[in-house]
Amino acid sequence: MAHYDVVVAGGGPAGCMAAKYAALSGARTLILEEHAEIGSPVQCAGLISRRALHESGIHPQRCIVSDIRGFTAYSPSLIDIHADYNGAVVIRRDFFDRELAMSAVRAGADIMTHAKVVAVKRERTVSVLKVKTLKDRATSEPHFTEIRAKVVVGADGAGSIVARYSGLESGSERSNLLKCVQVECAYDTSENAEIFVSSRIAPGFFAWAVPAGNLVARIGLCADTRISPDRSPFDLLESLFRHPVVSKRISCIEGSRGNKINKINKISRNSQNTKKTNAWRKVFALNAGVIPVARNLKFPTFSTEKGVLLVGDAAAQVKPVSGGGVFYSIKCGKIAGEKAAEAALSGDMSYLAEYERSWMHMLGREISFGLRIHKLRCRLGDHDFDAIFSALKHADVMDAVKEGDMDFPSGVLIRILREILRHPKLLKSLAKIISMYAKL
Numbered sequence: 001m002a003h004y005d006v007v008v009a010g011g012g013p014a015g016c017m018a019a020k021y022a023a024l025s026g027a028r029t030l031i032l033e034e035h036a037e038i039g040s041p042v043q044c045a046g047l048i049s050r051r052a053l054h055e056s057g058i059h060p061q062r063c064i065v066s067d068i069r070g071f072t073a074y075s076p077s078l079i080d081i082h083a084d085y086n087g088a089v090v091i092r093r094d095f096f097d098r099e100l101a102m103s104a105v106r107a108g109a110d111i112m113t114h115a116k117v118v119a120v121k122r123e124r125t126v127s128v129l130k131v132k133t134l135k136d137r138a139t140s141e142p143h144f145t146e147i148r149a150k151v152v153v154g155a156d157g158a159g160s161i162v163a164r165y166s167g168l169e170s171g172s173e174r175s176n177l178l179k180c181v182q183v184e185c186a187y188d189t190s191e192n193a194e195i196f197v198s199s200r201i202a203p204g205f206f207a208w209a210v211p212a213g214n215l216v217a218r219i220g221l222c223a224d225t226r227i228s229p230d231r232s233p234f235d236l237l238e239s240l241f242r243h244p245v246v247s248k249r250i251s252c253i254e255g256s257r258g259n260k261i262n263k264i265n266k267i268s269r270n271s272q273n274t275k276k277t278n279a280w281r282k283v284f285a286l287n288a289g290v291i292p293v294a295r296n297l298k299f300p301t302f303s304t305e306k307g308v309l310l311v312g313d314a315a316a317q318v319k320p321v322s323g324g325g326v327f328y329s330i331k332c333g334k335i336a337g338e339k340a341a342e343a344a345l346s347g348d349m350s351y352l353a354e355y356e357r358s359w360m361h362m363l364g365r366e367i368s369f370g371l372r373i374h375k376l377r378c379r380l381g382d383h384d385f386d387a388i389f390s391a392l393k394h395a396d397v398m399d400a401v402k403e404g405d406m407d408f409p410s411g412v413l414i415r416i417l418r419e420i421l422r423h424p425k426l427l428k429s430l431a432k433i434i435s436m437y438a439k440l
């Protein structure tokens with residue numbers, strides 16, 4: 001039976017970073033990834049901060065597909081607001097994850113793909129992981145093996161098996177699992193990421209169009225389906241395709257019959273195209289997934305008794321405002337790897353508690369603030385969002401975004417709020433929403 005100091009379940013950004021730093025700290029480390037390849041299938045828009053890319057240690061040229069120059073957001077009735085912002089890039093997540101895995105291997109970690117953790121049990125000071133793998137890759141015949149570890153890192157996503165077998169909250173116990181669906185398709189892109197707020201398209205969250213290279217975008221949505229349980233994400237995607245901005249940007253790619261791209265001159269505010277959309281003809285890839293927005297921050301992300309810690313989506317380390325999880329996975333993955341190695345090499349499991357103190361110190365306040373904003377967002381109607389957009393447009397506060405930080409969005413939101421408080425007329429128009437927020 002193979003024996004490691006640290007075994008990491010899951011080869012996403014959180015798992016690869018944890019493995020890299022566990023190996024760099026001197027621990028014999030193994031990553032177990034259930035899929036045949038690291039980085040596939042992709043379930044991500046790939047929009048991350050330049051800082052996240054820098055902290056990952058990956059060379060930008062290896063994975064950037066677009067540089068972002070700003071954000072344009074549309075309210076339900078198409079009031080648009082724009083903010084310049086040059087701190088973001090769009091990456092190819094499959095390349096990114098593979099580069100992260102390679103850097104873990106270069107640091108000394110081993111990787112096993114086609115290796116799904118199906119159970120974990122603790123035997124005194126060692127965990128035994130039951131792993132479903134392949135007896136023979138040529139025939140795909142399943143085979144079960146056991147691997148021993150002094151410390152197990154659960155980086156196995158929102159439905160973490162490691163969490164479940166360790167008595168820690170997993171899946172919908174720990175988080176609200178927001179449903180997402182996304183396509184990659186032909187699109188008349190600019191260098192702006194677009195955001196669409198509307199209860200018809202993305203109840204409780206928002207939809208996006210993120211440039212992913214020349215005339216290609218990732219268009220998707222995330223929805224809190226508790227708000228409109230009768231509508232599936234695919235149904236909502238059809239509504240997104242019909243959104244006036246999205247449908248024009250898709251339909252103005254006219255193909256190869258000598259037509260050039262028609263630039264959009266004006267988006268009609270009244271355009272309500274209810275015909276069945278032809279957008280599917282321009283789609284190259286479709287994926288669906290979940291974003292785990294924490295229910296609260298009270299659930300532990302470690303167990304000293306079981307020699308386990310959780311990181312990334314498994315620990316609901318996601319920005320509740322935007323759903324972004326890559327930056328937090330990288331930051332928390334590094335701490336998780338270092339603390340897991342210290343615990344495994346010393347035999348002192350109290351290092352696992354240090355992991356939680358450390359990441360909570362870094363992100364706890366930010367996530368708590370984001371959870372309040374998400375709660376508020378779920379209670380607002382389309383007319384409330386229109387009022388907010390119209391206030392932001394008139395208050396000319398979008399410069400706050402330019403100087404803001406997408407990894408710590410609370411700073412921007414607080415600055416915008418302060419700006420609004422200085423305008424009595426705006427304050428009056430948003431009084432109801434501000435008082436709703438205060439009561440949360």
Ligand SMILES: Cc1cc2nc3c(=O)[nH]c(=O)nc-3n(C[C@H](O)[C@H](O)[C@H](O)COP(=O)(O)OP(=O)(O)OC[C@H]3O[C@@H](n4cnc5c(N)ncnc54)[C@H](O)[C@@H]3O)c2cc1C
Nearest residue numbers: 010012013014034044045046047117289312313324325326
């Ligand atoms: C549609 C969509 C768009 C998104 N867009 C963005 C974005 O633009 N920017 C951003 O920052 N974030 C985005 N996110 C969130 C981001 O993708 C996640 O937060 C991030 O991938 C979390 O990293 P992770 O390593 O914790 O989990 P994952 O990336 O999910 O990796 C978990 C890994 O564990 C493996 N695994 C699972 N179970 C087992 C098991 N039992 N045994 C072995 N292996 C297992 C999985 O195969 C997977 O490889 C998006 C999410 C979705 C769904």
